[in-house]
Amino acid sequence: MAAQSRAQLFAQIRRDYRAGTTKRALKRKYHVAFETVEAALDSAFPQPRRPLPDRGSRLDQFKPLVDQWLRADLKAPRKQRHTAKRIFDRLRDEHDADVSYFIVKKYVAMRREEVRIEAGLGPSRLFVPQTHVPGAEAEVDFGDVTIELAGKLVVCSLFSFRLSFSGKAAHQVFASGGQEAFLEGHVHAFRVLGGLPVGKVRYDNLKAAIAQVLGFSRARKETERWTLFRSHYGLDAFYCQPGLEGAHEKGGVEGQVGWFRRNHFVPVPKVATLAELNEMVDAWDRSDDARRIGGRARTVGEMFAIEQPLLAPLPDEEFETGKWSHQRVDRYAQINVRTNRYSVPVRFASRKVSILLRASDLTVYDGRTQIARHERLPGKMEARLDLDHYLEALIRKPGAMPGATALEQARAAGRFTAVHDAWWDAVRRAHGDAEGTRALIEVLLLHRHMAHEHVVAGLTAALAVGAMTADAVALEARKAAEEHRTGEPTPLPDRAQLARQVGNVTSLTERRLRHQPLPDDTRPMPDMSKYDDLLPSRRRRRDQAGD
Template sequence: MRVSASKVELYAAMRRDHRAGLSMRALERKYGVTWRTIRRALDSNWPEPRKEQGPRPSRLDPYKPLIDAMLRADLDAPPKQKHTVKRIFDRLLDEHAADGISYQMVRAYVAVRRKDVRWEAGRGPEEMFVPQTHMPGDEAEVDFGDVHVLAGVPTRCYLFSLRLSYSGKAVHRVSASCGQEAFFEGHVHAFSVLGGVPRGKIRYDNLKAAVKQVLGFSRQRTEPERWIAFRSHWGIESFYCRPGIEGAHEKGGVEGQIGYFRRNHFVPVPEVAMLAELNEMVDRWDVQDEARRIRSRTKTVGEYFAMEQPQLKSLPIEPFETGRWFTPRVDRYGQITVRSNRYSVPVRLIGRTLRVLAHASELVVFDDGREVARHERLSTQGGSRLVLDHYLEALIRKPGAFPGSTALEQARSAGRFTPVHDAWWDAARAAHGDKDGTKALIEVLLLARHMNHECLVAGLAVALRVGALTADAVALEARKVADSDGNDPSAPAPSPKPAGQGRATVTFLDEWRLSHLPPDTRPLPSVAVYDQLLRKSRGGSTPSEGEAT
């Protein structure tokens, strides 16, 4: 029951006029009301509330007990096999011939009645939250979230987030996977940025990197050994939320933080060449977010963190190796397999067993303690990452395998094998034949091991314009570009001109070497001294004409 605000104002006006001397009849004429209304206004300054009408009869009334029975049956039904409004409506039509009702009637009734049925059964509300107070430096929350970036093609990555519960300060890290290596590296990066470790609990999901097995319905978990060692090293006290969606609210701060960070910094989708470049951007965004306020707080995240940071535990002195070691064997294709993905190594290592250190975003290969290969880690399964340089020694012996090699296609996709390479290769094959022309190109690619890639491409372009189709000519022109850059660091590298424009010259390697030698002032060599030996062998006599000497 409710009272209209206009009626309260009307009562106040009539009481005011009556005190001013107006009679009841005058009040009737002025306000156009009956004497009963005036009498009620003079007797009470608050109007009587209007009686609310009872519920109107509905065509759904005969079927409401049936709907209640379905909702009560849902209380003990499996979570994914409860009645939806559509299913209730269909059952009323099929089983009870309820042709006079509409879907909107059923939906409006179920929206109110479902909660009442839970209360009547003593189940309480569907979800209830209790406000919590967090002490500075005491707790934190950790979680992973999915993000997409453009690295040539749309690529799915994983966003690690560690958020302090008191200040709301969060540190993020993007990696190619959400495995244990990324989990560890995210913690190490976050602790180094925060300058300490929370003194109390850190809340986690039941992710595989930290939980091997959930023991019944309790909070106890079986943890992997590496995670136990990592926690012990950093002094982390873990707290695991309830499995599934029911435990998401137990670390709602980091759940909301990931959504906020993704909406505000990954829209539009960032386009980067490498994850290292993206993580530099993420570090800048973390600093920017310190200036924001969370809900109705009086201070910014950065101001609260300045008060919280001294309360954190100090960092350990010794580092902890976050990567995982593997010992794969190199197959006959010059590849190793790590976590169902294949990576190339130099073909001279075929048949050997190597040591591989796998980090979250990169993979380093060692042979007898020496680094022999380094790859950006693949986030898919069954993929391959091949480096063309690893196969050059084999390809120079088998040039026929070069055009269709997978490493060549990946080099083209990555931009390492440019259109200038293709044009020079076509010209070399036209001049020397397929086999010799391909060998010449492989010799040029071998130069990249001790020459700058940009200088080598510029040398290729110059050699192509003048028709110098040998590796020596390309090497010489590349050295010219490198020397010009070294003499004047501020001068940009010369850009190759299109064929037919300007006059380009090329100096062959033997001519270049001779031109750089100092002038030779020595007399020409003579063999006259050897004639004296001939005379001594003949007894000092000079050979006569016609006699053999």
């Protein structure tokens, strides 16, 4: 019988007894033993039931051994200590113990802390409540996240900047956790928060910021660019103790990274670019303003509304987080950046160019003119080649087009579509491999000044009517662009039918493809002798003869 119902029973027995009911009648009325009636009349507070004697288990004979292993763990490396599963496996394998994993797990969970206390080390977890001043403190950390980027699973770095008072956090995903990502993440966070803390910002000893840890103190030798960045924004950095000892010093952001990863990166996001993913991350940050942290009475957004006006204002200009470098383009029209290769237009081969490397992209300049821009590759020893950069070379060497690496990457990215391939096959059958490929390259050059979808629409229309020239594709693409601009279809009623009635269209190209020769032309050649008199040389000789 539960404690509450037993108390109610005692109250009813005492009330009826005061009303004159005998003990024997109370025993029969409430179906209880005579001892229960006596206990209820003696005290209004039911005595707790005596606990059942411990029946013991098959683990009893092995408990001293388990305690021995747990005591040995106190001196072992933190990541090489026994888990309940490992203890269970050793008991089964080394001692033939027929025990239940549930019983082992329960005993280990109870005894681990008791063993620490018996050894004089105190509890393993002890938390001290903290109070944070609005607008004064923040914490920064990186965490790994796995995403499906363009169909490939890659591990990226999640940057997190969290205000300690409100819990408002700004996140961004980068291909790596290098210095460019570290600085760019700060700039993004300041832009989202609309200011920066007036007090300390807590950091790990990241290589992006720390060049050397000086002794056992908190003194650090900072990297040059991090010093310049802090000076520009007026940041006051607080560096936690290295290793496990300093993990609790910025526990808020440590938990924030894990919470954000579990709630927004499950299941694994599938995106085409990191820019697309970061737009999703910004939306997640805004939606998280409605959540409450722990038992707080206000939401994150409400707390941030209190804190935001107290943040320090931002400087007028943002810090340039990118890093400049200079190198010469190789004979493959490529540059090598952080073990990865990126293409530039072939006309810049063997020339020296300037490279601005940021966390998520790199931009290539010839002087002050931008000549290429690429999203950074997340891996190593990879290549990112733009097919457009090689068109001038391929028009001279059309035989290199089918096996070009840039072409395969364009197919994989969806820029070189099945319509491109179908038109290319048709034009090669009509004009031969070399001339057909050159015609395709002329079509690809249209992408430089026309939208991709308009060129694809032009290819589709040209393919439907058997028009195997780049000029025909350009004409159809301009029609598609005009339709898109005005929002009205071109007033040509036959155009929509041509795609459905390809068999009714007669063209020279289709006749050649179907091996239907044209009839011989029996008309005589035109006489051009009268036009010869108009040539300057003829007039001059005629004038000289007249003189």
